[in-house]
Every structure is written in C-alpha cells, then in structure tokens.
Amino acid sequence: MERITTKIALAQDLGVHGNLFGGNMLSWIDEAAAALASRTCQSANMVTVKLEEVVFKKAVKEGFLIHIYGEVEHIGNTSIRLSMEARKHNVYTGEEEAVATTKITFVHIDSHGNPIPIKQEIKKQFPNADP
Numbered sequence: 107m108e109r110i111t112t113k114i115a116l117a118q119d120l121g122v123h124g125n126l127f128g129g130n131m132l133s134w135i136d137e138a139a140a141a142l143a144s145r146t147c148q149s150a151n152m153v154t155v156k157l158e159e160v161v162f163k164k165a166v167k168e169g170f171l172i173h174i175y176g177e178v179e180h181i182g183n184t185s186i187r188l189s190m191e192a193r194k195h196n197v198y199t200g201e202e203e204a205v206a207t208t209k210i211t212f213v214h215i216d217s218h219g220n221p222i223p224i225k226q227e228i229k230k231q232f233p234n235a236d237p
C-alpha cells in the first residue's frame with residue numbers, strides 16, 4: 107500500500123469518549139481515496155459511489171499521527187475500487203498499527219454527472235483491471 111496523506115487527531119476531531127469521531131476518520135479516508143482515484147485515473151471528476159464495511163480496529167486519541175494508505179484493488183469500465191487503511195504512527199518508535207480499514211469505489215463522470223470510461227492506457231498499467 108502507498109501512503110497518501112497524514113493527519114493529526116486534534117481536540118476538535120474527538121467525540122464524547124475522547125476518541126477520534128468516526129465521521130472524521132471517514133472523511134479523511136474518503137479524501138485520501140479521492141486523491142488516489144483522481145491521480146490514478148488522471149481526472150478530477152471522480153465521485154464516491156460505494157463505501158464498504160468500515161472497521162474501526164483501535165481507538166485514536168488526541169495528538170495521534172494518522173497515516174492514510176491506499177491501493178488499487180480493481181478498475182472496471184468507469185469505476186475504480188480502492189483498498190484503504192488508516193494507521194496510527196508512534197513518533198518515538200516509528201511503529202505503525204492499523205486503526206481503520208475499508209474499501210471505496212469511485213466512478214469517473216463527465217460534466218453532466220454521467221459515468222464515462224477510464225482511459226484504456228491507464229487500465230493497461232493494472233493487471234487487476236477489466237480488459
């Protein structure tokens with residue numbers, strides 16, 4: 107997996123239990139995934155169509171450094187499915203541990219919001235793409 111972005115859990119990001127609010131984590135993951143989808147498909151016109159099971163494996167506390175990783179799982183005709191993982195980073199030891207995982211699918215759209223094909227030359231770079 108490739109590291110896409112890094113966030114710091116700030117006080118305003120926490121929920122009532124002092125843990126990072128899940129919706130904030132989802133927003134971070136969705137943004138990182140959108141960046142990966144856009145870069146991969148060479149288009150800014152990518153919309154989220156599906157967010158699969160999200161697992162919050164570990165609590166995230168204030169001050170934690172969170173790296174968001176992603177990789178391409180599959181490219182279809184107009185869609186791209188990404189595997190995403192957020193990991194907390196221990197700044198003292200360099201150790202990382204998964205805190206949240208999910209898979210997200212984006213669709214390449216035109217200016218009217220209709221799905222359009224992902225370029226063939228991009229798909230050729232991925233063995234897990236549809237022909």
Ligand SMILES: CC(C)(COP(=O)(O)OP(=O)(O)OC[C@H]1O[C@@H](n2cnc3c(N)ncnc32)[C@H](O)[C@@H]1OP(=O)(O)O)[C@@H](O)C(=O)NCCC(=O)NCCS
Pocket residue numbers: 153154155156181182183184185186211213215219220221
């Ligand atoms: C994304 C959107 C344009 C797709 O339109 P659609 O009419 O469903 O399009 P299609 O049925 O032709 O499907 C297009 C692609 O999306 C995929 N897709 C559609 N629904 C899907 C679902 N529930 N799960 C996974 N993939 C899905 C299709 O498999 C297809 O992929 P492929 O071309 O690679 O085979 C439309 O659903 C939409 O505008 N959704 C809102 C997007 C949005 O606003 N996102 C922000 C979230 S708030």
